[in-house]
Amino acid sequence: MKKLDKLIIKSFIGPFVATFFITLFVLVMQFFWLWIDDFVGKGLDAVTILKFIWYQSAVLIPLALPLAVLLSSLMTFGNLGESFELVAIKSAGISLLRFMRPLVFVSLLISLGAFLFANYIIPVATLKSRTMLADIVLAKPAFDIKEGVFYDKLDRFAIKIGKKEKDDSTIRDVIVFENNYSGGGLQDNFVVAKDGVMKPSPDKRFLDIVFKDGWRYQERGSRSDSSTEYIRLGFKEYKMQLDISSFNFKASDDSSNRNNERVLSMRQLDIAIDSMTRFANLEIDRYRSSMRNNFSLLMYKDSVVKGVVIPDSVLNFKKNNDAFRGLDSITGRAVSTLTDKAKTPSDSTVRKKDSAGSTALAGSSKRIRNSKSRQAAALKKPDTVAAATTPAAARALKKDSAARRDSAALAKRKLEANTITAFLPDSAQLNLTERAIGNINIAKDNASINLGSIQEQEKSIRRYKIEWHKKIVLALACFLMFMIGAPLGSIIRKGGLGTPMIFAIIFFLVFYFSSNTGEKMAKEGSLTPFSGMWLSTFILTPIGAFLTYKAMRDSNLFNKEFYNRLKRKMQDALRKKQQRLKTKQKTA
Structure with missing residues (x-):
């Protein structure tokens, strides 16, 4: 490897790693911002949160890679152009394409790695993250009793605490109401105490409460019978254990999400698409046969x-x-x-x-x-x-x-x-x-039912085909973004994070919105899955070719002085034309 190739690769690797982790962090925070209401107040431990962040970060890597490649290539070639290193290299007779060649191979390796990651790692990470997200959303809020308010989130129990000490275990003026008490023929049950100590069990499945200096009130008998007994018991110390296991986070089985198209590899998607297509054709043939009958x-x-x-x-x-x-x-x-x-x-x-x-x-x-x-x-x-x-x-x-x-x-x-x-x-x-x-009416009803079923099957097939193409498109986007960022950086000749970040955001938004638009149109059936998912590639490929062509010819496409000179020339031409018109009017 030549020294020039080592120079350009070293100049690229540093910004790429930095921008990749920054982009990934921004995408993860954006995801948490959307779901923050479902995470707050659930009492999740640090291990659960870190595990979910790990899986979700893996899911977002294919989206972070294109932006990181675009931004790092802009910064690399912008820095070289700003320090006139790019001018020195061109003056030595080395073309821009020869100078870009080592990074072309690097971007191709990144695209290949992104494809393999999306095909083998992303399905597993998506399965885990979707399962954990569903468990977190369905989890109950954390067990937290406020002062002076009845807490009724427990099954059959409502607790009111007059005051809670700073140690969070000593409580004052406690009232516990038990509804629909089934043991011993009792009805409702009250416990009133001046003091108490409240501690969860070591496994956090139960809440142990020790009441001191209080009374216990019971009603014995059936609710439908008016002759019930009223019992009042005084105590110095009374122990009660409440089940709070439902408040703990429980990881469910991920089998319910295994048929989702996002958790399948390309081979599994091919098998699923073939099976659904054959089933849809059998349904159509069956419907035609019933219509003939x-x-x-x-x-x-x-x-x-x-x-x-x-x-x-x-x-x-x-x-x-x-x-x-x-x-x-x-x-x-x-x-x-x-x-x-x-x-x-x-x-x-x-x-x-x-x-x-x-x-x-x-x-x-x-x-x-x-x-x-x-x-x-x-x-x-x-x-x-x-x-x-x-x-x-x-x-x-x-x-x-x-x-x-x-x-x-x-x-x-x-x-x-x-x-x-x-x-x-x-x-x-x-x-x-x-x-x-009568047969016509029956046929109309059957037609509407079968049409809805066939449309749902076609919609499912389109979703699976979209996911199949997405794995390739996102991987190829890394190389495409490099072919846009490298020539664009050599044209603008600005390093750092300022100007490159602006251009990177613009082109990434074009890629992101065109991808989402094509995906939505493909899901609705307005475009084929191939056309919809490759829409962003069809849009950005000519842009990359145009920028490469301009960069090879040292274009002044983004040079401010070039546009100022062009503006002055247009103003001079307009002024001369006005003078000629005035001269003609005077002679006339």
């Missing part, structure tokens, strides 16, 4: 129109029902056609028909011929709806040949559509209509 009659409609044989159950229903004898001519034609297609009788069977059967067959043939003639006439006539309109409308319809053709086609479609119900009596048609309406 609800509208099974549509298959028969297509069969009638296309000439496919109607099922035997339908034909047998027609044959055995006397109500079909009164069908009109259209019905007779349809049923005769379907019957001929379903079952064609042999010649011998026809010859064996008796005279009554021949007469019935002849009558049926006559009705069929009449039906065909009426159908042909109906197809030639204009639509009955059009004929029923006003005379003026009828004359207009006759003049329009296209309208007459449309009416004929409409009548033909109506005739074909009626063939599905043509062989049914009126009562059966009404029953069929009612059943169809």
Whole structure:
């Protein structure tokens, strides 16, 4: 490794470590500021608080690393530019990219470490911190009795202390009320004492109270019985033990949070996404199958129109029902056609028909011929709806040949559509209509229920995909922030924490808000998980390339003198233009 590479790496490591811990501290304090109300008054010991801070700090490391890399790279190259070391290096013929090369490898190593940390360490730390946070939020406030106020946080007990000495154990003018006392048939129970000593047990599960010089009041008997006994007992010393174990912090099992997407590695996320996707597809197929079952009659409609044989159950229903004898001519034609297609009788069977059967067959043939003639006439006539309109409308319809053709086609479609119900009596048609309406209502309800279920599954899949991309995006952000900070520092040429901090906050806010916006849009379904999570990368990558291009050409992008010169040139040009206009006006 050359001395120049060692110089730039040493110049970078110091600010990076310092800014990393400062950034991490700020993020942890910001988290505690949001949850401070749930931590205060819970009586948490130092070990529990330190353990929670340890886990939460690990969770916030992927967010602190990009800001630390950005700020440290700005400070490093700003210091080199401010002390003219960067100018000396460039004058020696070393380009900016060659000078940045060792830190490029360092930033890539930081990105790789951030990815491995986010994939293997962060899930465990997130699981522990979320479980501890839930336990802390649900924990009861610490046991603390104030003077002159009844403390009723204990189960079945209320305690009032007139005065508490400085040692926090000696108490004066004590009243203890016990409600719903279940032992010995007693009702309410009072203890009144002048003095007492109150100390928790070594394991802090019980509160031992020793009363001195007092009275104990009891009521013996049932609450529903008016003949109860009133008992008063005086004592010199009376001991009572209260259960305060519910006030102690209890660590619960973390199994309830193990299915959360934030506690899974990328491999586990892939398995979960694949399982949920297959389950969602099965749900969609099941719903499609149920919809086909609800509208099974549509298959028969297509069969009638296309000439496919109607099922035997339908034909047998027609044959055995006397109500079909009164069908009109259209019905007779349809049923005769379907019957001929379903079952064609042999010649011998026809010859064996008796005279009554021949007469019935002849009558049926006559009705069929009449039906065909009426159908042909109906197809030639204009639509009955059009004929029923006003005379003026009828004359207009006759003049329009296209309208007459449309009416004929409409009548033909109506005739074909009626063939599905043509062989049914009126009562059966009404029953069929009612059943169809019922099936439609059921299908609507099922559609709304299944749609909500499918949408929830798709939302869960999007959340898991978002977390998968987030692990890569946050790791890559470290390298991206370096490619912004290094050229920007060489342009502004300001070291320290002042100017670099301002630019670092600006670009980090752009990264933070674009990441959150993309994540929210991806969760809502407005963007795909890929587009939403990589939105910040798509925004900042051109900025980094532009700044690198400007830095390689010694741009005056953030040089105050450059903008002052540009302002003076614009003012001079504007002044000359005004003078030319005045000269033209005078000559005119």
